[in-house]
């Protein structure tokens with residue numbers, strides 16, 4: 290069935306049952322944080338430049354609608370839209386509204402039916418801007434606080450003070466019912482005891498959703514160059530304490546780094562971990578789309594200017610498109626699915642990788658060992674990591690990958 294959109298310039302596409310998550314990447318920040326390895330550049334845009342970049346995001350989205358999605362017929366109405374970065378809260382509310390309205394056109398869907406998340410940095414917010422973001426259609430805010438320590442915020446090169454972060458959180462609470470806050474643990478010189486104390490303070494803030502990530506130091510970052518490899522490395526203890534304290538306070542530790550109060554799970558990120566289809570637009574964005582039973586992987590140019598030029602030349606900003614082999618789909622699906630407390634079902638894994646590989650996996654002695662070591666829980670329906678195993682997902686999947694002959 291073809292649904293007619295209201296903008297004749299925008300191609301229309303049909304509907305089907307595959308869930309689809311949409312992502313827009315805004316690559317600009319006011320300055321670079323010392324630990325940052327994300328695809329972002331320090332640049333302040335003038336209003337005319339912002340308009341030009343927003344137009345390119347729209348053009349790239351339209352290119353994908355024309356050249357990627359229709360290739361397989363119909364895709365379902367999106368369930369979520371996520372503005373990540375970079376610092377997308379630097380965008381004007383008008384620009385966000387333009388993008389939200391634009392992505393609804395091909396499906397003729399209502400913005401209110403989507404979970405629409407905006408990543409935000411505290412220093413970019415005022416109460417008025419938050420209200421304007423909500424009026425533009427944003428219905429979920431993800432606030433990057435990172436630490437309740439003024440000293441660590443300074444070490445990280447964050448542009449906000451602790452007071453600014455708490456003020457922004459207070460405004461957010463008054464305006465959004467669905468919001469999240471991000472924090473980092475395993476920070477330089479942070480003991481497990483001091484993280485437990487800080488986590489108690491974080492939990493007292495009563496955010497409906499928390500993302501609590503372990504800090505990793507990527508080699509090229511200024512913080513890594515300054516500190517070397519001096520982070521506390523008892524990852525499993527930090528993770529165990531984080532899972533325990535959050536669950537004791539009534540949160541569900543539904544993913545290694547994500548915790549929610551009842552009903553406040555992040556729909557968008559769940560789509561990544563369930564290995565559903567997602568379409569990413571913007572510099573460095575990735576997509577995974579199921580094409581004829583196999584996953585198609587699209588990667589956009591990460592350099593913003595290369596991406597901009599590619600969109601200008603009617604090439605969508607895409608650097609590479611590949612069809613993933615069943616083996617690669619299997620490994621990718623395990624890497625994301627085993628991060629989830631719910632794990633994954635055999636039927637889902639078979640849909641990604643086919644029955645032959647899954648059958649080899651299930652018959653492998655390694656599986657037995659991982660179960661006996663209390664890393665995995667395997668049932669007739671599927672598999673999941675235990676809370677112990679969740680600290681070692683990458684290692685578990687690496688071992689599983691070695692079962693198969695290299696291709």
Ligand code: SF4
Nearest residue numbers: 318321322325329375
């Ligand atoms: S605000 Fe986020 S994306 Fe920007 S430099 Fe800091 S960590 Fe990186």
